Amino acid sequence: MSTRTTRDWQTADTSHHLHPFTDFKSLAAKGTRVIVKGDGIYLWDSDGEKILDAMSGLWCVNVGYGRQELIDAATAQLKQLPFYNSFFQTTTPPAIELAELLAEVTPPQFRHVFFSGSGSEGNDTVVRMVRRYWDVLGQPERQIIISRNNAYHGSTMAGASLGGMGGMHAQGGLPIPGIVHIEQPFWFEHGQAMTRDEFGLRAARWLDEKIREIGPAKVAAFIGEPVQGAGGVIVPPDTYWPEVQRICDEHGILLVSDEVICGFGRTGQWFGCETFGFRPDLMTFAKGVTSGYIPLGGVMVGERIAKVLIDQGGEFNHGYTYSGHPVACAVALANIRVVQKEGLVERVRDELGPALAERFAELAEHPLVGEAQTCGAMGALQLVRNKAKSESFASELEVGMVCRGHCFGNGLIMRAVGDRMIVAPPLVMTLEQVDEMAGLIKRCLDLTLKDVKQRGWM
Numbered sequence: 463m464s465t466r467t468t469r470d471w472q473t474a475d476t477s478h479h480l481h482p483f484t485d486f487k488s489l490a491a492k493g494t495r496v497i498v499k500g501d502g503i504y505l506w507d508s509d510g511e512k513i514l515d516a517m518s519g520l521w522c523v524n525v526g527y528g529r530q531e532l533i534d535a536a537t538a539q540l541k542q543l544p545f546y547n548s549f550f551q552t553t554t555p556p557a558i559e560l561a562e563l564l565a566e567v568t569p570p571q572f573r574h575v576f577f578s579g580s581g582s583e584g585n586d587t588v589v590r591m592v593r594r595y596w597d598v599l600g601q602p603e604r605q606i607i608i609s610r611n612n613a614y615h616g617s618t619m620a621g622a623s624l625g626g627m628g629g630m631h632a633q634g635g636l637p638i639p640g641i642v643h644i645e646q647p648f649w650f651e652h653g654q655a656m657t658r659d660e661f662g663l664r665a666a667r668w669l670d671e672k673i674r675e676i677g678p679a680k681v682a683a684f685i686g687e688p689v690q691g692a693g694g695v696i697v698p699p700d701t702y703w704p705e706v707q708r709i710c711d712e713h714g715i716l717l718v719s720d721e722v723i724c725g726f727g728r729t730g731q732w733f734g735c736e737t738f739g740f741r742p743d744l745m746t747f748a749k750g751v752t753s754g755y756i757p758l759g760g761v762m763v764g765e766r767i768a769k770v771l772i773d774q775g776g777e778f779n780h781g782y783t784y785s786g787h788p789v790a791c792a793v794a795l796a797n798i799r800v801v802q803k804e805g806l807v808e809r810v811r812d813e814l815g816p817a818l819a820e821r822f823a824e825l826a827e828h829p830l831v832g833e834a835q836t837c838g839a840m841g842a843l844q845l846v847r848n849k850a851k852s853e854s855f856a857s858e859l860e861v862g863m864v865c866r867g868h869c870f871g872n873g874l875i876m877r878a879v880g881d882r883m884i885v886a887p888p889l890v891m892t893l894e895q896v897d898e899m900a901g902l903i904k905r906c907l908d909l910t911l912k913d914v915k916q917r918g919w920m
């Protein structure tokens with residue numbers, strides 16, 4: 463164990479380490495929090511403070527920290543064969559076995575997988591693959607991929623282009639050509655004049671209108687997260703996805719479900735598309751496939767596409783050094799077996815999800831909360847200035863960040879997306895721990911309310 467103090471760590475960090483999605487100068491002024499240990503749903507920092515991790519790391523540590531099964535799988539594979547690739551007519555047993563197991567746990571249209579190292583890379587593969595599919599079918603003019611504002615699909619050039627984050631597009635000349643965006647199915651922001659179900663159908667029709675505007679023969683695919691995660695846990699109305707499916711079918715375009723967050727039980731089914739009732743042609747995954755213990759991502763390739771690429775496609779000029787990394791695949795196998803053995807998907811559906819929904823319904827009564835939403839093991843609280851009128855705070859007040867600051871100070875990791883406070887706890891969180899988390903959230907909301915009133919913002 464290192465003997466460096468927190469101050470030492472912070473100084474060295476500031477001197478050499480550029481963090482993701484960070485204003486480097488302001489982080490240097492505040493100092494990083496250094497996380498040194500994890501166990502179950504808890505983390506400890508370098509000052510010995512215990513923290514309840516209500517975000518599962520970054521939506522990924524689904525089986526909790528410190529699982530021996532995953533550690534043993536990694537150790538054994540590192541000793542046996544730490545690396546070999548799947549290029550040039552070779553592969554490794556863990557990659558084969560994981561491909562087999564993924565074909566078993568994913569919906570029936572999926573029998574093949576293409577591995578990547580992350581969710582962003584998986585979505586780069588999606589872009590390459592859908593365009594290749596249409597090329598092979600003799601329709602090379604089908605290039606355009608439709609996505610949504612406030613979507614998150616990663617941070618590579620293609621991932622950030624598919625995403626609908628203005629701040630990301632503004633840096634680096636994005637989106638790349640051939641990617642367009644429609645409005646998101648966010649009822650609180652865009653649909654309050656309608657019922658949720660009416661709005662769901664309206665939001666799906668934005669897709670139909672965009673396809674007709676472009677010309678259906680030019681559209682390759684539509685991509686979406688079943689529930690937008692990084693966008694703020696935006697749970698779409700029940701009517702949305704079935705209508706999106708109908709529209710994609712009508713125009714013959716491919717449907718891609720980005721399951722990087724929703725996959726592997728987060729929504730109470732194995733995959734978010736099963737919770738929301740649609741049948742994607744491609745499915746991106748990462749995070750929960752290994753519970754984040756080691757990087758791994760990939761794309762499940764539906765038979766409609768796999769058949770064309772296999773029978774007629776010739777060489778697919780795409781792949782990564784770490785596609786099918788044997789240690790990552792061994793950890794994924796161990797992780798998925800834990801999910802199966804402990805019935806974690808059913809647990810989210812029958813126990814954790816309902817408990818979270820109940821606690822969030824109580825938190826919805828709080829004067830600061832304008833809307834509470836949950837889906838399986840994720841939830842969001844929309845902070846508002848005027849509850850009766852659903853009136854938001856001015857965005858420059860950054861009330862979400864004030865609340866996040868209180869979470870930070872009270873041993874709770876909760877994320878702020880604008881003024882939307884979100885959680886996505888490990889799927890192994892017990893019911894007592896749900897209560898503990900809800901108690902901490904309540905305390906932080908109270909502290910935020912006090913601040914907001916003191917500053918005259920409410």
Ligand code: PMP
Nearest residue numbers: 580581582614615616720722723
């Ligand atoms: N897609 C979705 C839906 C995500 O939430 C994320 C990451 N939060 C990604 C893609 C990108 O994954 P990665 O960070 O592993 O590249």
